Amino acid sequence: MAVVHRVMEFVLLALALVSKVTGLNPTFWWPTFPDGGAYCLSWRLAVEANNLRAWRTVPPQCLFYVEKYMTEGQYEKDLNLVIDQIRTYVNQIVPSDDSLDAWILDIDDTCISNVGYYKEKKYGCDPYDPVGFRTWALKGACPAIRSVLGLFRDLIGRGFKVILITGRDEQTLGRATLDNLQTQGFVGYEQLIMRTEAKKLVAEGYRIWGNVGDQWSDLQGEVSGNRTFKLPNPMYYVP
Amino acid sequence: MAVVHRVMEFVLLALALVSKVTGLNPTFWWPTFPDGGAYCLSWRLAVEANNLRAWRTVPPQCLFYVEKYMTEGQYEKDLNLVIDQIRTYVNQIVPSDDSLDAWILDIDDTCISNVGYYKEKKYGCDPYDPVGFRTWALKGACPAIRSVLGLFRDLIGRGFKVILITGRDEQTLGRATLDNLQTQGFVGYEQLIMRTEAKKLVAEGYRIWGNVGDQWSDLQGEVSGNRTFKLPNPMYYVP
Numbered sequence: 001m002a003v004v005h006r007v008m009e010f011v012l013l014a015l016a017l018v019s020k021v022t023g024l025n026p027t028f029w030w031p032t033f034p035d036g037g038a039y040c041l042s043w044r045l046a047v048e049a050n051n052l053r054a055w056r057t058v059p060p061q062c063l064f065y066v067e068k069y070m071t072e073g074q075y076e077k078d079l080n081l082v083i084d085q086i087r088t089y090v091n092q093i094v095p096s097d098d099s100l101d102a103w104i105l106d107i108d109d110t111c112i113s114n115v116g117y118y119k120e121k122k123y124g125c126d127p128y129d130p131v132g133f134r135t136w137a138l139k140g141a142c143p144a145i146r147s148v149l150g151l152f153r154d155l156i157g158r159g160f161k162v163i164l165i166t167g168r169d170e171q172t173l174g175r176a177t178l179d180n181l182q183t184q185g186f187v188g189y190e191q192l193i194m195r196t197e198a199k200k201l202v203a204e205g206y207r208i209w210g211n212v213g214d215q216w217s218d219l220q221g222e223v224s225g226n227r228t229f230k231l232p233n234p235m236y237y238v239p
Numbered sequence: 240m241a242v243v244h245r246v247m248e249f250v251l252l253a254l255a256l257v258s259k260v261t262g263l264n265p266t267f268w269w270p271t272f273p274d275g276g277a278y279c280l281s282w283r284l285a286v287e288a289n290n291l292r293a294w295r296t297v298p299p300q301c302l303f304y305v306e307k308y309m310t311e312g313q314y315e316k317d318l319n320l321v322i323d324q325i326r327t328y329v330n331q332i333v334p335s336d337d338s339l340d341a342w343i344l345d346i347d348d349t350c351i352s353n354v355g356y357y358k359e360k361k362y363g364c365d366p367y368d369p370v371g372f373r374t375w376a377l378k379g380a381c382p383a384i385r386s387v388l389g390l391f392r393d394l395i396g397r398g399f400k401v402i403l404i405t406g407r408d409e410q411t412l413g414r415a416t417l418d419n420l421q422t423q424g425f426v427g428y429e430q431l432i433m434r435t436e437a438k439k440l441v442a443e444g445y446r447i448w449g450n451v452g453d454q455w456s457d458l459q460g461e462v463s464g465n466r467t468f469k470l471p472n473p474m475y476y477v478p
Contacts, residue, residue: 038312038313038316039316039320041313041316041317042313042316042317042319042320043320045284045287045317045320045471046317046320046321046324048284048287048288049287049288049289049321049469049471050288050467050469051320051321051324051468051469052324053466073277074277074280074281077277077278077280077281078280078281078284078285080281081278081281081282081284081285081290082285082288082290085285085290085291227292228289229290230288230289230290232284232288
């Protein structure tokens with residue numbers, strides 16, 4: 001049996017090589033990791049289920065794993081399944097005519113993507129770099145996350161007031177963020193506010209039906225909404 | 240390139256066959272599923288992140304996936320990583336000497352396992368069967384989840400009052416549950432209470448440091464504790 005195991009290991013290695021050379025990679029779950037990615041998958045699951053908190057960097061042994069996850073399709077699949085769930089939920093809501101039916105969307109890695117930036121930061125294996133992030137955000141060049149843009153438009157079309165909430169600093173990044181959102185098609189939202197001001201929304205009488213973010217801190221707190229949806233993000237943690 | 244792809248598909252098929260015949264399966268993430276398990280992985284992630292709610296059964300196309308997940312190691316790996324996180328957190332707490340430092344553990348699929356029962360229910364692909372579950376639970380034969388039993392003992396050793404909370408019906412399953420826990424080594428806990436009575440704990444002055452359960456409904460609500468930990472369970476959903 002040990003021989004069979006060895007042969008299989010060899011074939012797997014050969015396949016990994018073929019995959020590398022040809023660029024063909026039929027599935028993300030190729031056993032190209034020491035333990036088939038099992039540890040990094042456990043790690044990622046713990047992040048998404050809010051079991052791992054206040055982590056500063058992606059474990060170095062998961063660099064290749066998270067890179068593949070973010071760039072080879074599984075991230076998008078995970079994201080799209082959540083968007084499908086949101087649509088199912090949204091379709092059950094009948095907004096009333098008082099214009100107070102609201103929906104909250106986070107901005108970074110919810111509406112627009114920072115994967116391009118994190119690519120240069122070893123997909124989160126490098127520590128947080130506030131200056132570097134500000135430089136990136138000032139470019140106003142974060143691309144829309146397509147499926148969230150579709151959801152955004154549908155929500156507005158169905159009569160929801162869409163409220164964007166961000167932890168970005170208004171003073172330094174306000175203008176760039178507004179421009180970035182507009183360029184990427186996020187047009188027609190009700191307001192863009194800083195997270196700290198979020199509690200005003202409830203005072204203003206909004207019924208917050210949903211809250212979508214890539215960080216649990218987006219979803220927990222005084223204004224969490226009737227339902228929360230956690231988008232995947234294994235690259236960084238915001239307390 | 241199409242030829243290379245075909246050849247790779249063939250080799251993968253051959254490998255899957257070898258793996259089936261020899262029983263050797265170096266990693267859970269073998270591409271033995273139509274899409275490499277990508278959909279079922281997205282589904283499972285959505286379940287664990289509380290994005291999918293009120294689902295009644297595992298999608299039929301994920302039967303084989305969930306079976307492999309539960310029985311071939313990844314479930315245990317995911318679970319153990321959470322237990323590691325709990326220990327890290329517990330080690331930072333200095334219990335005071337007023338005997339009010341408390342910790343909540345759910346029972347089903349947290350302290351003791353129902354995987355043996357769900358094996359007969361197609362790992363959750365069959366709908367919930369209250370009579371069948373009662374018959375199973377009355378046997379009092381659910382095995383301990385080893386890593387949780389270890390945590391349970393450590394918590395007690397460190398001076399925490401461990402409180403077990405269950406949604407099981409006291410009238411019909413009370414005796415069998417007590418016996419089951421004792422047989423499996425869960426000895427020395429403070430009390431075993433029904434979930435609906437949980438709010439009494441806060442009135443009694445306990446500081447609830449942690450709350451561990453396999454269902455989000457265990458962790459959310461009036462008594463959630465200072466930190467919550469979600470153990471994996473892709474087999475069923477409890478509202």
